[in-house]
Each structure stands twice: as structure tokens, then as C-alpha cells.
Amino acid sequence: MAFASTIDDSLFYLIDQFAGGSNTGPTVIPGDWTELSGTPLFPLGTKIRMPVVISGTHVGFATFTYLKYSKGTADAAGAKGICGIKASSPSPYVVCNDGGEILLEGPIAIALTTMTDGKYAFFWTGGVCPVNIVSGLDGNYNTDGTVAAGKGIVMSDGDSSASGVAGFSALVDKDTDSKTGSTTRGIAGGYALSDDA
Numbered sequence: 001m002a003f004a005s006t007i008d009d010s011l012f013y014l015i016d017q018f019a020g021g022s023n024t025g026p027t028v029i030p031g032d033w034t035e036l037s038g039t040p041l042f043p044l045g046t047k048i049r050m051p052v053v054i055s056g057t058h059v060g061f062a063t064f065t066y067l068k069y070s071k072g073t074a075d076a077a078g079a080k081g082i083c084g085i086k087a088s089s090p091s092p093y094v095v096c097n098d099g100g101e102i103l104l105e106g107p108i109a110i111a112l113t114t115m116t117d118g119k120y121a122f123f124w125t126g127g128v129c130p131v132n133i134v135s136g137l138d139g140n141y142n143t144d145g146t147v148a149a150g151k152g153i154v155m156s157d158g159d160s161s162a163s164g165v166a167g168f169s170a171l172v173d174k175d176t177d178s179k180t181g182s183t184t185r186g187i188a189g190g191y192a193l194s195d196d197a
Contacts, residue, residue: 003142003143003144003145003156003167004143004144004145005142005143005144005145005147005196005197006140006141006142006143006196006197007140007141007143007147007168007192007194007196007197008139008140008141008194009129009131009137009138009139009140009141010128010129010193011192011193011194012129012141012147012153012168012190012191012192012193012194013060013126013127013128013129013190013191013193014063014108014110014124014125014126014127014189014190015126015188015189015190015191016047016063016065016107016125016126016127017106017107017108017125017187017189018045018047018065018067018092018093018107018109018125019045019092020045020047021047022047022048022049022063022126023046023047023048023049029048029050030042030122033064033112033122033133033134034079034112034113034121034134034136035121036113036115036116036119036120036121037119037120037121038118038119038120039120040066040068040120041066041120042066042120042122043066044066044067044068044091044093044120045065045066045067045092045093046065046066047063047064047065047066047125048063048064048122049061049062049063049064049126049127050062050064050130050133052127052128052129052130052131052132052133053132054131054132059128060127060128061126061127061128062124062126062127062128062129062130062133063124063125063126063127064112064122064123064124064125064130065093065109065122065123065125065126066093066120066121066122066123067083067093067094067095067109067120067121067122067123068091068093068094068095068118068119068120069083069094069095069096069111069115069116069117069118069119069120069121070086070089070094070095070096070117070118071096071098071115071116071117072086072096072097072098072100072101072102073098073100073101075097075165076097076114076115076116076117077096077097077111077114077115077165078111078114078115079111079112079113079114079134079136079137080110080111080136080137080139080141081097081110081111081114081115081165081166082097082108082110082141082142082155082165082166082167082168083095083096083097083102083108083109083110083111083115083123083166084096084097084102084103084104084106084107084108084109084155084166085102085103085106085107086101086102087101087102087103088101095109095123097111097115097165097166098165098166099155099156099157099165099166099167100157102155102166104154104155104156104157105154105187106155106189107125107189108125108154108155108189108190109123109124109125110123110124110125110137110141111123112124112134112136112137113134113136124137141167141168142165142167142168143156143167143168143169143196144156144167144168144169145196146169146170146196147168147169147170147192147195147196148170148192148195148196149192149193149194149195150191150192150193151170151171151191151192152170152171152187152188152189152190152191152192153168153169153170153171153188153189153190153191153192154168154169154170154171154187154188154189155167155168155169155189156168156169168190168196170192171187171188
């Protein structure tokens with residue numbers, strides 16, 4: 001399958017499904033949201049919820065979750081890389097962007113910068129796209145051409161023309177997961193506000 005379409009960052013939002021609540025009060029926030037580290041600077045799973053303001057208008061909130069990136073067999077995740085929990089990891093806070101190695105029905109995490117194997121960083125995991133905080137998230141995200149306004153989105157198995165990286169697909173009730181044969185993919189990782197193009 002090749003990604004046939006895209007959706008703009010302003011036309012979808014994510015539903016944070018990673019375990020734990022987000023901190024909206026005073027907290028230590030990173031000076032650089034795109035910082036990578038070989039050792040954790042925050043406990044894995046740390047969540048921070050921040051307001052998103054675009055052109056002077058408060059448009060919502062975004063949730064960031066501190067996770068570890070583990071490169072799969074797909075190309076490394078660049079900024080805006082769509083990641084999910086790595087199925088072979090014992091930790092729910094280890095993610096990769098390989099459509100063949102992620103839990104498709106699991107949480108969605110968007111890389112804020114180009115990720116390196118084994119590094120720790122914050123990922124966008126919920127709410128509206130925080131382009132006022134990380135400008136590199138601005139722009140289009142890959143879809144398989146099935147994403148529709150008002151419908152749930154999930155991760156796709158990947159794009160064979162782009163080395164297996166994950167993208168977005170429409171949530172289909174009782175869809176069959178290609179890896180597990182499961183027909184329980186009924187939880188959306190986000191919602192589209194417009195059709196993909």
C-alpha cells in the first residue's frame with residue numbers, strides 16, 4: 001500500500017491514550033521540546049498539557065508524553081513521524097514508526113523532531129497540533145486516502161513505497177488487524193475534521 005493522500009495538521013486532533021494523567025499546573029517543562037537524550041531526563045510516561053495559540057487565538061490544548069524511541073525496520077522517524085507502541089517491547093512507553101511493528105489499535109505519538117534509535121524525547125500524543133510550540137509539526141501528514149470528516153483515525157500498517165513507515169487510516173468498526181487477526185479495532189486514536197486530500 002502506498003500513501004495516496006495527506007491531511008493538514010489543523011484538520012485532525014489526537015486522543016491521548018497513553019497511561020497516566022497530564023499535568024496542567026506548574027511543572028518543569030523542557031527548554032527545548034525537540035531535545036533528544038540517551039538517558040531519560042523525565043520519567044517515562046511524563047505528560048504535560050499545554051495551550052495551543054495560533055494567530056492570537058486559543059484553539060485548544062496539546063498533550064506531550066515523554067517516551068523512548070526504538071527504530072524498527074522502517075526508516076527512522078523524522079519530525080511529524082507517526083509512531084505507536086512497539087509490539088515487541090515490554091514497556092508501554094517505547095514507540096517506533098514501523099507500521100509492521102506497532103500496535104495499530106494503540107496510542108498515537110507524533111515525533112517532534114528526527115528520532116534516533118534508543119533516544120528519549122517528548123512526543124505529541126493528544127489534542128490539537130501544537131505548531132505554536134514546535135513549528136516543525138506544521139504541514140501535511142500521510143494518510144491512505146480513507147480518512148473522512150467526523151470519523152475516527154487509527155494508524156495504518158505502513159507505506160511500502162516509504163520503507164514501511166506508519167500513517168493514518170480511517171477507523172473501520174470490526175476491522176481485521178493484519179498482524180493479530182483481531183476484529184476489535186474500535187478505538188479511535190484521533191478524529192478528522194475534514195476529508196484527506
